[in-house]
């Protein structure tokens with residue numbers, strides 16, 4: 001200690017870096033101009049010093065209250081919703097959400113916001129994958145179109161993985177941790193569509209994908225709390241797990257990618273062998289595999305840039321798909337199982353089973369997209385569970401990227417760099433929109449579908465009725481229903497997710513009895529998101545008959 005004091009006395013310059021670092025932190029936390037419009041700040045108290053910084057911490061400690069206050073006290077006007085370690089959001093009234101999602105990407109940009117909030121330039125090992133997101137186009141086109149053809153594969157993998165993890169013993173009940181089992185099942189079933197058999201069952205591949213999906217939110221949280229100037233220095237350390245899991249994932253996938261690429265170019269150079277189409281891969285039975293990896297190879301060939309066709313790029317796209325889909329879908333299926341186990345009467349479960357049986361019978365006993373679409377009560381149960389439990393608490397976050405900023409319909413000027421959003425959690429729980437909002441009513445949306453339609457000419461009536469029914473479907477978004485976001489950037493994977501989750505739920509409830517829970521285990525808030533109780537268990541027993 002004495003030596004240190006001596007040093008400071010003789011060479012005070014050694015203090016300079018410490019003083020600079022402290023001054024920088026104080027400036028960042030308290031003095032930096034916020035660039036925010038002059039509108040109320042949620043969480044700030046009148047007359048206090050540093051209202052923005054203090055509101056940030058208050059809101060972060062209690063996000064539920066913050067979102068409720070932002071919605072109920074400022075229903076018709078824009079407010080600042082500051083959150084520590086995230087952006088300072090400007091939340092628009094719900095009446096302006098449609099305006100927000102209709103703005104061109106050159107004015108407000110979802111990708112710029114995601115890039116920031118997940119720190120993707122650091123947390124994704126090859127940021128080019130993000131800046132050229134070719135996989136997203138495939139999700140909204142090929143994956144959505146092919147979902148119907150993929151139903152048999154989805155069913156096969158669901159059967160295989162659920163039977164394996166939930167067991168087939170019809171005598172005794174067995175306790176399972178819902179989230180743990182379902183994320184493995186979702187990982188396997190979803191990867192059946194991404195990379196096919198046998199890799200979708202490779203537990204090391206699935207584990208690396210899951211681990212990476214946890215690394216990204218973890219490392220991005222640390223990076224967001226790190227001053228921007230220091231991030232390039234801190235990132236290599238913080239993202240070490242991301243790098244390790246990426247490498248592991250690539251290494252396992254690479255031999256299959258290389259095999260597919262070789263088969264693809266062989267077929268391309270010898271169209272005779274390919275059955276005439278000139279570019280198909282080969283699944284070993286002379287048929288092209290119908291999965292995301294294969295579509296990506298075809299897409300890469302059409303793009304003609306070797307970067308897109310490299311094994312690492314193709315593997316990287318599959319890893320990003322795992323990131324986008326596994327947690328979201330695992331949360332959704334975990335929630336609905338807990339809801340059905342704890343809030344639903346046995347008669348309602350029987351009603352669901354009866355619907356499944358009768359629709360299946362009407363479709364010749366075959367599971368297909370039409371049969372899934374006709375199961376309106378099942379669809380309603382999924383939609384209702386997401387209404388009650390959605391991880392989305394503020395919706396449609398878009399960063400203002402237009403030089404000079406933009407002006408909202410109610411006349412607020414929002415500068416470039418600020419993130420706009422709209423309310424979600426308090427809307428889902430608003431009794432004027434959803435009566436008895438805290439109650440899980442599995443048939444809420446099915447009943448809305450069945451409600452009489454407006455009068456009109458015969459043709460119009462039919463059209464109205466179709467539109468009214470479609471509006472209540474699980475994958476349909478609106479300002480009042482934002483579990484998948486809203487607008488043209490709403491989740492592109494939602495049609496696939498809807499079919500996959502309904503099929504899985506139908507299989508589970510027709511093949512298993514679930515012992516009722518006295519109380520629904522509570523969700524919890526993780527930053528801005530709501531998460532299912534990860535340790536919650538249920539007791540299940542295989543049914544002797546499957547209807």
Ligand code: HEM
Pocket residue numbers: 110111136139143321324325328329332392395396397482483484485486487489490491492493494496497
């Ligand atoms: C229950 C399951 C899912 C939920 C609840 C969900 C939810 C969401 C939400 C809320 C958004 C933001 C939309 C917005 O801001 O308007 C989103 C975006 C996205 N989702 Fe999903 N998602 C699910 C499944 C999937 C699946 C299975 C895939 C891929 C196959 C996927 C791929 C994506 C992608 C790529 C985006 C970014 C879209 C863009 O940048 O334009 N999601 N998702």
